[in-house]
Amino acid sequence: MAPLLLYATCAVGAVGLYLILRPGAKSIRMAGVLIGLAAAIALGLGLLKTAAGTITPFDSTTAPTGSDGPSTLFTGLFCLIAVASAVRMITHRRPVYVALYFVLVVVSSAGLFLLLQAEFMAFALVIVYAGAILITYLFVLMLAQQAESEDDLRALAEYDRVPREPATAVVVGLIMVAVLSDALFGLGADGQPRPGGPRGQVLAAEASAAEWRLLDQIPRSRDAAVRALVPDYREVVLTDNRAITVRGGTAFVTIVDGEGVTRDVALPPSAAPTNTEQVGLALVAEFPVSLELAGVILTMAMFGAVVLARRQAELGEDQRREAAGLRRLTVDGPDGADRSDGSDGWGDESALLDDSRSTRRPRG
Amino acid sequence: MISSAATSAFALPTSLLASAGAAGGLPGSIPGGIALVLLLSAALFAIGLIGFLVRRNMILMFLCTELMFQAAALAMVAFGRLHMDVSGQVFVIFILTVAAAEAALALGLVVLLYRRRETLNAEAWSELRE
Numbered sequence A: 001m002a003p004l005l006l007y008a009t010c011a012v013g014a015v016g017l018y019l020i021l022r023p024g025a026k027s028i029r030m031a032g033v034l035i036g037l038a039a040a041i042a043l044g045l046g047l048l049k050t051a052a053g054t055i056t057p058f059d060s061t062t063a064p065t066g067s068d069g070p071s072t073l074f075t076g077l078f079c080l081i082a083v084a085s086a087v088r089m090i091t092h093r094r095p096v097y098v099a100l101y102f103v104l105v106v107v108s109s110a111g112l113f114l115l116l117q118a119e120f121m122a123f124a125l126v127i128v129y130a131g132a133i134l135i136t137y138l139f140v141l142m143l144a145q146q147a148e149s150e151d152d153l154r155a156l157a158e159y160d161r162v163p164r165e166p167a168t169a170v171v172v173g174l175i176m177v178a179v180l181s182d183a184l185f186g187l188g189a190d191g192q193p194r195p196g197g198p199r200g201q202v203l204a205a206e207a208s209a210a211e212w213r214l215l216d217q218i219p220r221s222r223d224a225a226v227r228a229l230v231p232d233y234r235e236v237v238l239t240d241n242r243a244i245t246v247r248g249g250t251a252f253v254t255i256v257d258g259e260g261v262t263r264d265v266a267l268p269p270s271a272a273p274t275n276t277e278q279v280g281l282a283l284v285a286e287f288p289v290s291l292e293l294a295g296v297i298l299t300m301a302m303f304g305a306v307v308l309a310r311r312q313a314e315l316g317e318d319q320r321r322e323a324a325g326l327r328r329l330t331v332d333g334p335d336g337a338d339r340s341d342g343s344d345g346w347g348d349e350s351a352l353l354d355d356s357r358s359t360r361r362p363r364g
Numbered sequence B: 001m002i003s004s005a006a007t008s009a010f011a012l013p014t015s016l017l018a019s020a021g022a023a024g025g026l027p028g029s030i031p032g033g034i035a036l037v038l039l040l041s042a043a044l045f046a047i048g049l050i051g052f053l054v055r056r057n058m059i060l061m062f063l064c065t066e067l068m069f070q071a072a073a074l075a076m077v078a079f080g081r082l083h084m085d086v087s088g089q090v091f092v093i094f095i096l097t098v099a100a101a102e103a104a105l106a107l108g109l110v111v112l113l114y115r116r117r118e119t120l121n122a123e124a125w126s127e128l129r130e
Helices: A002-021 A026-048 A072-091 A095-115 A119-144 A166-185 A204-217 A219-229 A275-285 A288-308 A317-324 A349-353 B002-020 B035-054 B058-082 B087-117
Strands: A244-247 A250-256 A262-267
Touching: A002 A026, A002 A072, A002 A166, A002 B035, A026 A072, A026 B035, A072 A095, A072 B035, A072 B058, A095 A119, A095 B035, A095 B058, A119 A275, A119 B058, A119 B087, A166 B035, A204 A219, A204 A244, A204 A275, A219 A250, A219 A262, A275 A288, A275 B087, A288 B087, B035 B058, B058 B087
Parallel strands: none
Antiparallel strands: A244 A250, A250 A262
C-alpha cells in the first residue's frame, strides 16, 4: 500500500509541475506552485514517519531510524530548497536566472553533503561546480544571447518562453521518479525489503574504528600524534604493519617509550584522519589509475576546446598568392633558390587568365 | 503556541501516510537516515530530465544535464555515508571531472552552432540539411 501512496503523491506533484510549465495565466501557475509544494511537503513528512509513531518535524534531534543520521530539520530544509530551485530552474524564462538558480541547487546540495559528513566534497562542489562550471555557462549564455530590454517580455526569445511538449515530459518524469523510488525503497509484495536492496546499518562505533585504522596508512600523522603525547618515545610497535588498535571506541598505539617500557598510548579524538585526508588517501591508495585517467580526460577536453575554438589562420600575402598559383612577391622561387635576376620559378603572369590554373607547374 | 498549531496541521497528512504505511514504513528499509536524500536525488534527476525535454535553448538543455549529474553525485555520497566508505565521495570527484570536461566541449560546440544559425533554438537544427 505504501508504494502506491508514494506514487500518488508524486503524481500530484507532477500535476503541479505541469501547471507551472505550461504557458498560461499567472493564477494557474500559482495554483501549480501550491499543489507542487503541498505534494513535496507531504512526501517529505510521510517519509519521516517511522513504525514507532509520528515524529514532530521541528524536532531536529530525532533521526528517522534512531541512529545518528543527519539532522532531520536541516535535511528537510535543504531538500526543499533544492527542489524549489530545480523547479524554478526549468521554468524560468530568462536563461541567466536559470544558471543562478542552478547555483542555488548546488549550494543546497553542498549543505546536504555537509550533513552527510562529506566536508571535502561540499567545498569541492562549491569551488568546482558553482565556481568554475557555472561561471563558464554564464559566460557562454551572455555571449550567445541577443540583448533584450527589461520590460518588453515579447522581446525574449520565443524558444525560452514556450516549453516544448510539457505534458509528455512531465509524464516521463513521473515514471522516472516512480521507478527510481521503487528501486531505492525496494518494497516487495509483502511490504518487506527485497533482497539485494540497500541494507547494512553501520554503527557509529564501527565506523570510527575503520577511520582510525586509516591512520596506519598515514604513518607520519600517526607518529606526530604519538610524539605530541609522548615526546621521547623510541619506536612504535608494529604488528602486520599496523600499530593502532581500537578498543571501546578509543584508539591505542603500542609504543616503546623513553624508558624502554612497552605500553599503550590512547590517541585523542582530534588525531583521527579528517574527511579530506580520507578522501586523499583513498584517491591515491585505492584509485590511482582512475586519478590518472581523470587527468587524461581533462587534457582531452582542453585539446578539444582549443580545436573547436580555432579560427582560420590569417595567411600572409605570400602564402595567399602561392595558394592561388601566382608569383610570390619575394625573389625566392618555389625551390628556395635565390633568383636575383628577377625570374622566378612560376612562369609569367599572363597565364593567370586561362582557366587551366590548376595544371600550372613551376617552370624554369 | 505557533509550533504546536503547525505541528497539529502537519499531523493530518503525516498520520494519513502513517496509517497506510507497512510495518517499518518506507524509511525503515533504508537505515542511516539517508532516505530523504535518496528521494531528493530521484526527484532532482526527474526534474532535470523534464527540463531537458522541455527546454529548447541549447545551453539550458545542457544545464539540465548538469542537474542530473548533481542528482547522481548526491546519491553516491548518500550511499557512501550509508556504508561508511569514502569511495562514494571519490567517485563524485570523478563525476565532477567528467562533468567539467563535458561542459567545456558542449559549450564549445554550442557556440559554433550559434555562429552558424544565429539562434540558440535546438529546433533550428531539427532538419539535417544546410
